[in-house]
Amino acid sequence: MGRVSDGKERLMDAVRELIWTGSYGSTTIDQICDKAGVKKGSFYYFFKCKSDLAVAAIDADWQIRRVELDALFSPTTPPLERLRRFCEYSAQAQAAMKAKFGRVLGCPQFCLGSEVSTREDQLQQKVMEMLEHRRKYLESAIRDAHAQGAVIAPDAAAKSRCLFAYFEGLLTQARIQNDLGVLTEAQTGMFALLGVSVPPVSPV
């Protein structure tokens, strides 16, 4: 089997952080290698180009996010409570990033997608796939809420697209303004979109 290495993983971690704290276009392969502590020759041993690395990094990241989101959106949690916790969790995650990097970073996929969608086909496809995955969580929560009579949303898919656009818009605004305050309105806005005037009380 020859020797083993975590160079691939280090490269994926590096590119994720660099793109997220900066941008895809402004991130060079040299920078990625420096941050990962990997020589450029090794980079090209593992990956064909920057976009291939980015796609792999997004896939690897999704394996982690999926577990977190599965827990947040567990069907054992009341549907509107899932949404509330999702807002809360997202705001906390953004706060953590701000503490670490001095910057509100927003949604990595959404930012990347809006930057590269016109130029990088594979990356755009991958981003769309990831965003669609995320939207599904909202959709099923909304469908469950409708079934329970907690909200009126006969078309859960359409409603989830609304909520999703709103939420991603809010995250991006928080990034642009570098302001966590933007996210305090997330819950209110989400529930306004659902036609529920007041967020529900949270059961344990």
Added chain:
Amino acid sequence: MGRVSDGKERLMDAVRELIWTGSYGSTTIDQICDKAGVKKGSFYYFFKCKSDLAVAAIDADWQIRRVELDALFSPTTPPLERLRRFCEYSAQAQAAMKAKFGRVLGCPQFCLGSEVSTREDQLQQKVMEMLEHRRKYLESAIRDAHAQGAVIAPDAAAKSRCLFAYFEGLLTQARIQNDLGVLTEAQTGMFALLGVSVPPVSPV
């Protein structure tokens, strides 16, 4: 006065199109000069660097947008009708871009902002200024609608931030997916956020 030139304007037009159809980071000064039909020496005669040009281009563009938006949001138009027309106008503008470039391009400021906010201070400031200008139109329409009793929105500023995040999120999604269909839900979503279930009939 010496000779006059529209080189400056051509450079501003070129950079706007290149950033919008691609991205800020992937747009080089050589590309801008080529597209503008201006030599690099002239570029540096007019501007200190790429970001200075971008800021100037945004300012110049705003002079045009302002007139259009002033017309759309004229106080002589019923407030909810202003919002409806704004959605319609935006969707048409996106359709025009798709026809011209084969791409849904979304909001130039929002995309640029999310790309460069962590790296280019002046540009970030300018983008924030522009986005704030645009949001104000929504705010005053909502305030007027509330005063008329057409919607219940005692905090027009907060409501406008909601609508704005939603709308920008939707535009960005349309860009990422390169799909005009995303925008068909804009009106429905906007009015859902306002707590008005059905968009009002449009008077002349």
Added chain:
DNA sequence: TTGGTAGTTATCTGTTTAGTCAAGTATTGG
């Protein structure tokens, strides 16, 4: 018509960048 001003151009420099490659080294399974 002329002189100063506004703008143009070709050419140059040094740096950063992506991408290649051949030779080397560590590791693992047999």
Added chain:
DNA sequence: CCAATACTTGACTAAACAGATAACTACCAA
């Protein structure tokens, strides 16, 4: 311990890039 494999390394090339400059040219105003 050996040999196949998995990875590493540094040195290389060629292109793209930002930015500078000096000489040139067109235009307006007096």
